[in-house]
Amino acid sequence: MNPDLDVQGRRGEWPIPGDNATDRARKIAHMYRARLRALDPDACDQADQVANNFGETWVTPTTVTVDDTDAITTAEAAALVNVSEDVIRQWACTPHPDKPGQPLLPRFGWRSKARTYLAKNVRDAATTVIQAKHRKGQLTRSS
Incomplete structure (x- = not known):
């Protein structure tokens, strides 16, 4: 969650130029996931498991360590x-x-x-x- 992105100067304008519809949908889904995690971690874990079972592994955060020289x-x-x-x-x-x-x-x-x-x-x-x-x-x- 980024509080600075929660409040926008103009209604309806996406704050990150270059994001396509999929990028925006995923960022919104991540916002909902973060809020669910804060309120009910067990429910979030269950929802993550369902998403992962359907192959939607992008839902859960992962740490990517790719060096520039890789x-x-x-x-x-x-x-x-x-x-x-x-x-x-x-x-x-x-x-x-x-x-x-x-x-x-x-x-x-x-x-x-x-x-x-x-x-x-x-x-x-x-x-x-x-x-x-x-x-x-x-x-x-x-x-």
Whole structure:
């Protein structure tokens, strides 16, 4: 819970530019979960178990420790920045908007049959995409 985000200057405007509908829904769900945890930890544990049984593991908080220098697979990269694996692949084929001649997400190597990327580059690509959309005015309340 972040009390600063509970009160907004204008009704209906989401406070975090760049969040899509799924991001917003998950953050709202996490808010409800945090409040339930504070009021009734046993009920929260039961609800967490139901969500996990249906494969919705995003509901429960996890600590992700990925160093900038870690080589991560396409699936791990997608999970790290909350996008699909197809988006990661697209970023690897997209020219960097601010660095001509360079890809948005440089490929790093291979782990078995899986393509890898450096975690720092994945985070940087996600930030660049959000900033580019913001500069172009493509972020709307319905994003």
